[in-house]
Amino acid sequence: MATDEQNVEVKVFGSSGGKSTTCSMDTVRNFVKQLLDLEKEIDEKKQEIKQLVNDFSEEYSIPKKEISIARRMLKSDIDPDITSEIYANISDLVR
Numbered sequence: 001m002a003t004d005e006q007n008v009e010v011k012v013f014g015s016s017g018g019k020s021t022t023c024s025m026d027t028v029r030n031f032v033k034q035l036l037d038l039e040k041e042i043d044e045k046k047q048e049i050k051q052l053v054n055d056f057s058e059e060y061s062i063p064k065k066e067i068s069i070a071r072r073m074l075k076s077d078i079d080p081d082i083t084s085e086i087y088a089n090i091s092d093l094v095r
Contacts (some may be wrong), residue, residue: 053068
């Protein structure tokens with residue numbers, strides 16, 4: 001891309017206060033590059049997490065589903081004591 005094209009101002013609609021602003025194409029390109037780089041890093045970290053879970057599951061014979069549920073509970077800040085009590089009181093309904 002030619003330098004002149006990178007310096008072209010791009011009109012951005014819907015910015016703060018509903019007013020439009022402008023920025024250079026070079027600014028847009030830099031933003032998109034940073035975004036793509038971060039997305040690539042995130043994908044790589046997701047693969048590392050997946051491999052870590054697989055290795056742990058295989059080494060300790062813990063089902064991946066159980067690991068997944070435990071991670072969701074942790075992320076959701078669920079109280080395991082309350083959850084266990086509720087489960088103990090309703091588990092007979094599905095048997």
